[in-house]
Each structure stands twice: as structure tokens, then as C-alpha cells.
Amino acid sequence: MRSVLPILTVVLAILALWYGAAVALNARWTLDQAARAGQELTVSQIVSDTLQQERPKLPAPHQVGAELWKTTGAMALEGRAFSKRSLIYHGWVTLSATLLGFAIGAGAGILLAVGIVHNRAMDRSVMPWAIASQTIPILAIAPMIIVVLNSIGITGLVPKAIISAYLSFFPVAVGMVKGLRSPDAMDLDLMKTWGARAGQVFWKLRWPSSMPYLFTSLKVAMAASLVGAIVGELPTGAIRGLGARLLAGSYYGQTVQIWSALFGAAILAALLVGLVGLVQRITLKRMGMAR
Amino acid sequence: MRARPAGKGRDVKTPVIKAENVDLVFQTGDGPVQALSDVSLDVGRGEFVSFIGPSGCGKTTFLRCVAALEHPTGGSLSVNGMSPDNARKERSYGYVFQAAGLYPWRTIARNIRLPLEIMGYPKADQAARVQKVLELVDLAGFGNKYPWQLSGGMQQRASIARALAFDADILLMDEPFGALDEIVRDHLNEQLLALWARTGKTCLFVTHSIPEAVYLSTKIVVMSPRPGRIADVIDSPLPKERPLDIRDTPEFLEIAHRVREGLRAGHAYD
Numbered sequence: 001m002r003s004v005l006p007i008l009t010v011v012l013a014i015l016a017l018w019y020g021a022a023v024a025l026n027a028r029w030t031l032d033q034a035a036r037a038g039q040e041l042t043v044s045q046i047v048s049d050t051l052q053q054e055r056p057k058l059p060a061p062h063q064v065g066a067e068l069w070k071t072t073g074a075m076a077l078e079g080r081a082f083s084k085r086s087l088i089y090h091g092w093v094t095l096s097a098t099l100l101g102f103a104i105g106a107g108a109g110i111l112l113a114v115g116i117v118h119n120r121a122m123d124r125s126v127m128p129w130a131i132a133s134q135t136i137p138i139l140a141i142a143p144m145i146i147v148v149l150n151s152i153g154i155t156g157l158v159p160k161a162i163i164s165a166y167l168s169f170f171p172v173a174v175g176m177v178k179g180l181r182s183p184d185a186m187d188l189d190l191m192k193t194w195g196a197r198a199g200q201v202f203w204k205l206r207w208p209s210s211m212p213y214l215f216t217s218l219k220v221a222m223a224a225s226l227v228g229a230i231v232g233e234l235p236t237g238a239i240r241g242l243g244a245r246l247l248a249g250s251y252y253g254q255t256v257q258i259w260s261a262l263f264g265a266a267i268l269a270a271l272l273v274g275l276v277g278l279v280q281r282i283t284l285k286r287m288g289m290a291r
Numbered sequence: 292m293r294a295r296p297a298g299k300g301r302d303v304k305t306p307v308i309k310a311e312n313v314d315l316v317f318q319t320g321d322g323p324v325q326a327l328s329d330v331s332l333d334v335g336r337g338e339f340v341s342f343i344g345p346s347g348c349g350k351t352t353f354l355r356c357v358a359a360l361e362h363p364t365g366g367s368l369s370v371n372g373m374s375p376d377n378a379r380k381e382r383s384y385g386y387v388f389q390a391a392g393l394y395p396w397r398t399i400a401r402n403i404r405l406p407l408e409i410m411g412y413p414k415a416d417q418a419a420r421v422q423k424v425l426e427l428v429d430l431a432g433f434g435n436k437y438p439w440q441l442s443g444g445m446q447q448r449a450s451i452a453r454a455l456a457f458d459a460d461i462l463l464m465d466e467p468f469g470a471l472d473e474i475v476r477d478h479l480n481e482q483l484l485a486l487w488a489r490t491g492k493t494c495l496f497v498t499h500s501i502p503e504a505v506y507l508s509t510k511i512v513v514m515s516p517r518p519g520r521i522a523d524v525i526d527s528p529l530p531k532e533r534p535l536d537i538r539d540t541p542e543f544l545e546i547a548h549r550v551r552e553g554l555r556a557g558h559a560y561d
Contacts, residue, residue, distance in 0.1 A: 186388050189360055189386075190388065190392055191409075195409070204408070208394065287396040288396055
């Protein structure tokens with residue numbers, strides 16, 4: 001109960017700001033329309049009009065909420081959850097690319113970290129490249145990946161997943177290098193006194209030690225994967241996926257559609273990160289590391 | 292050869308650890324540092340030897356040399372008649388560090404089992420050994436607890452149990468009670484003596500505390516820094532049975548005094 005009040009306060013403050021901004025930004029159009037028709041409007045008429053325009057500069061929260069419901073829950077109730085107009089359908093398209101990209105990226109990140117921790121040459125050489133890879137704007141490299149893969153006949157899910165993986169391997173690699181190196185000199189000396197082999201040191205000490213780091217970086221990677229999948233849908237003029245909805249919305253000035261797709265993506269990200277958090281809680285609890 | 296003589300029949304004559312003119316120079320960024328200089332020492336089977344001295348006197352370094360965690364740059368060092376590296380392969384020693392170093396994701400029993408898993412003991416044997424050493428350090432019934440559920444002193448006892456779980460006949464301890472308070476430390480010292488009497492292990496024990504060194508040891512090695520060397524070796528005349536209040540007897544105080552003198556002589560306060 002105690003935590004609900006501050007959260008509610010913040011949500012209400014954001015809603016108030018949002019409504020205020022919607023009125024301020026959309027008033028221009030309302031006034032122009034009225035002037036063209038030679039009408040005089042009262043303040044309350046102006047406010048009510050700014051909150052229900054069809055193509056507002058900034059849609060009001062209730063408009064976004066209504067659009068979200070119309071394209072998800074309402075369609076699901078009608079049994080059309082996977083129709084092409086449904087946000088659930090587009091969300092699923094993006095989600096599948098996100099999950100595949102996340103799996104590839106997390107796997108690659110872990111393998112890179114293992115290599116970096118165990119191999120001096122990789123330690124020296126790989127990290128700078130990994131960092132450099134992340135300084136290239138993803139918007140610049142995404143079209144190239146899509147075009148190159150298209151030219152060799154790979155289309156659809158995989159190119160988007162690769163862009164996701166490109167973004168998500170990095171936090172996992174960095175987190176896991178830190179995690180696998182978290183055992184201190186004493187832990188390693190102790191292993192040495194028992195004559196442990198490198199494989200035993202890894203599986204019995206380094207890997208379990210790195211678990212808290214792994215899950216933290218997986219959360220970041222999951223969010224990055226979703227961003228990657230959406231970005232991957234933009235340059236191709238894709239007709240499916242949340243990115244495609246964003247793009248189509250901006251082509252046709254459908255701001256309500258853009259915002260609802262945006263919120264759809266945010267909700268999806270929250271669910272995915274929450275899921276990783278849940279797996280983290282269960283795993284650490286089973287390991288006895290949660291108190 | 293590997294069979295441990297039980298009780299009083301210990302052969303104190305053949306040294307378990309024999310160091311002759313051991314030198315160790317670390318190459319650091321600021322030039323070479325002489326960590327050990329001309330250290331010669333014999334430790335007999337079943338002895339309890341304490342190493343005492345200020346920071347930087349090389350007591351821990353010497354222990355690490357015995358454990359083959361460092362390698363002397365000069366002189367010769369043998370453990371159980373072998374090179375330290377081979378002695379480690381033969382599982383001649385258990386090592387106890389200042390921190391317990393228990394894995395938070397393993398229960399106490401599974402922590403003690405860890406070296407047994409690594410060394411490849413059969414599963415059934417593992418459980419029996421864990422049970423045995425848990426009883427030895429008075430932790431029977433705590434096997435299923437996680438480390439954080441135990442006090443610092445209990446954790447350190449668990450780490451000693453872990454070092455005893457495989458049949459090493461040498462126990463190397465690097466300030467094992469250094470992080471504990473005085474009362475817990477007294478209690479653990481008493482238990483350690485009882486453990487030593489029961490198991491007949493050869494113990495090498497690094498400490499900062501004069502009373503601790505005198506109370507526990509059959510032999511006290513006083514060391515001094517820059518370069519790390521042995522300043523004095525004191526054979527304790529105290530009897531094997533040592534209640535805690537032996538620390539108020541004149542014999543005890545006399546040895547403590549000699550240790551203090553040795554520390555003072557070896558240490559220029561400049």
C-alpha cells in the first residue's frame with residue numbers, strides 16, 4: 001500500500017502533464033479550423049476539441065488507450081487476435097524476432113566472455129572491437145544487414161533477429177566478463193590447492209559466481225533486442241511488426257496509431273524484462289543466493 | 292608410508308617440511324623485492340608451528356611456498372619428501388585462508404564436499420567424509436544450512452572442515468581467525484588444539500597475535516621484514532594439554548616475552 005501512493009502520484013503527474021501538452025500542441029489546429037469556418041470558440045470547446053482530433057500532433061492518453069484496446073483486446077474478443085490489423089499480430093511478429101535475436105545475442109555474448117576470460121589473446125583483441133561495434137549507429141548498419149542478407153536470399157525473421165543479436169550480445173559479454181572474473185584471488189588459490197582443472201574451476205566456481213551478473217545483463221539485452229527488432233522493421237518498409245506500424249503511422253500522419261504502437265512496444269518490453277527478472281528470482285532462490 | 296601413525300607414536304624426527312636457505316624475490320614495477328631471505332626450517336610430523344611477525348615479514352609467503360602457490364627463487368624446499376608441486380598433486384595439505392571462502396550457492400555440506408568432487412572421490416565416500424569432518428568441527432546438524440545462515444566463527448570452522456575432508460596430513464592456516472573477535476577466537480583456538488590432538492595433523496599457522504601463537508604451538512617461528520627472514524625459533528616447553536588459563540602461568544608469559552623480544556629485535560621502528 002505504501003508503494004502504491006508514490007507510484008500513483010507519479011502516474012497522475014505524468015497524465016496531467018500529458019493532457020496539458022496535448023491541449024497546448026493541438027490548440028493551433030482547432031483555432032485554425034474555427035477561424036476558417038468563421039466560428040468563435042469558448043475555452044471549454046477548444047479544450048474538448050484538442051482532445052478528440054483524428055490526427056492530433058499529440059494524442060491524448062485516453063485516445064491512445066482506446067486505440068490500444070481497439071487493436072488488441074477488442075479484436076481478441078471478436079476472435080480476430082491475429083488479423084493483420086491487430087496489434088497482437090504485429091507484436092507477435094516483432095516478439096519472435098526479438099526472442100530469436102536475444103537467444104543468439106545472449107549465447108554469443110556468453111561465449112565471447114568465456115573466451116575473453118580464458119584466453120589472453122582474446123582478452124586483448126576482442127573487447128575493443130565489441131565496443132567499436134556498439135559505437136556504430138544501429139540505424140546506419142541495420143539497412144545494410146537487411147540488404148546484404150536479402151541479396152543472399154535470407155529474408156523475414158532472421159535479418160531482424162541478427163540486428164537484435166547485434167545489439168544484445170554486448171551487454172551480456174560485458175556483464176559476463178565481469179561475472180566470470182568476480183571470484184577473487186583467494187577463491188582461485190583455493191581451487192589451485194585442490195588441483196582443480198580449468199573446466200572444474202569454470203563450472204564449479206566461475207559460472208555460478210557469474211549468475212547475478214548474467215541476469216542483470218540479460219535484462220538489458222532483452223530490452224536492446226526489442227529495440228533491434230523494431231529498428232530492423234523500419235528500413236525495409238516492412239508491412240508486419242511494431243516497427244512497420246510505427247512507420248505506416250508516420251507515413252499517413254496517424255499519430256494515434258504511432259503512439260499506440262509505441263506503448264505496445266513499451267508494454268512488451270516491460271513484460272519481457274519482467275520475465276527475465278522472474279527467472280532470475282527463481283534461479284537465485286534455487287541456488288540459495290536469495291535471502 | 293602414507294599411513295598416519297596414531298597418537299603418541301609420532302615420528303618427530305623425519306621432517307615433514309624441510310626448508311634450506313629458501314629465497315624468494317618478487318619482480319615488481321618498483322624493482323625486485325626480497326620477500327624471503329635465507330629461510331631454513333624443519334617441521335617434524337605432528338608439530339604445530341606458528342609463524343608470527345609484522346606485515347611484510349614473509350610469513351604468508353612462506354606458507355604459500357609450501358603450498359606451491361609461490362615458487363622460491365633460491366634454496367630448496369621439500370614437503371613430505373617431495374617438491375611442493377608434487378606434494379600438492381598428492382593432496383598432502385589442506386589450506387585455510389583468512390576468509391572462509393565458502394560458496395554462497397552451496398550448503399555447508401556441499402561446500403565441504405567441493406574438494407572431494409574435484410578430486411574425484413566416490414559419491415558414497417563423499418557423504419561419509421563430509422559427515423565425519425562436520426562432527427570433527429562441531430557442526431553436525433548444520434550441513435544443510437547456507438553459509439550466510441552461520442556466524443563468522445562457524446563459517447571458519449566449516450572452512451577448516453573443508454580442508455580436513457580429504458586425507459591431507461598437513462594443515463596450512465593463514466590467519467584463519469584474524470577476522471574474528473577475541474572471544475570467538477579463544478573458543479576456536481581451544482577447539483583447534485583439541486582437533487590437532489585428535490587428528491595428529493602437522494599444522495602450520497600464520498598469526499599476528501602473540502598469545503595465540505604461544506597458546507597453540509609446539510614451535511614458534513618469529514619473523515622480521517625487509518627482507519623477510521627468520522629472527523628466532525622458539526620450542527615451546529608447554530605441555531600438550533593446554534586449558535585456556537594456561538595463559539596466566541609464568542611459563543606461558545616467559546615464552547610470550549621471548550616472542551616479543553624477538554619481534555622487537557627484528558623490527559627497526561624507523
